[in-house]
Amino acid sequence: MPNTTNHLFSPITIQNLQLKNRIVMPPMGTRYATFGGAVTQRLIDYYVERARGGVGLIIVSFASISLDGISSLYPLGIWDDSFVPGLRDLVQAVHAAGAKVAIQLAHAGGQTSYAFTRRPVVAPSAVPTIGRETPRELTIDQIGDLTEAFC
Numbered sequence: 001m002p003n004t005t006n007h008l009f010s011p012i013t014i015q016n017l018q019l020k021n022r023i024v025m026p027p028m029g030t031r032y033a034t035f036g037g038a039v040t041q042r043l044i045d046y047y048v049e050r051a052r053g054g055v056g057l058i059i060v061s062f063a064s065i066s067l068d069g070i071s072s073l074y075p076l077g078i079w080d081d082s083f084v085p086g087l088r089d090l091v092q093a094v095h096a097a098g099a100k101v102a103i104q105l106a107h108a109g110g111q112t113s114y115a116f117t118r119r120p121v122v123a124p125s126a127v128p129t130i131g132r133e134t135p136r137e138l139t140i141d142q143i144g145d146l147t148e149a150f151c
Contacts, residue, residue, distance in 0.1 A: 019056040027104040037077020039086030051097035065149040069107030
């Protein structure tokens, strides 16, 4: 039987991305961003500690591509260039601590709430998620706008 522990801690290259090991931290909600979606020092420190702990790749939490798709009152935002400096600081700090970084681009759709977005909830269809408000069905133009926001 092969020694999977040695394999787990061995480096791996995925195309041009070299990771020090095969340990990946999946995205998790922290609510450590500001109310407006900006990176905070607390968020940077959180990921740096995981990098120092030995993770090879950290996938940063749910990053909202638009205001109507935020998932909490303290979302991580990526819908505007004003977020780039904070995200750059986060990446540089995690790299300095020895890990690589990816980010989860997301839109909460019917999983969000007017309480978070202060906008009508939109989703691919007007089918509510249990315990949530009924979303407005996206129009073809709105689907195109969201597709562009992901790009």
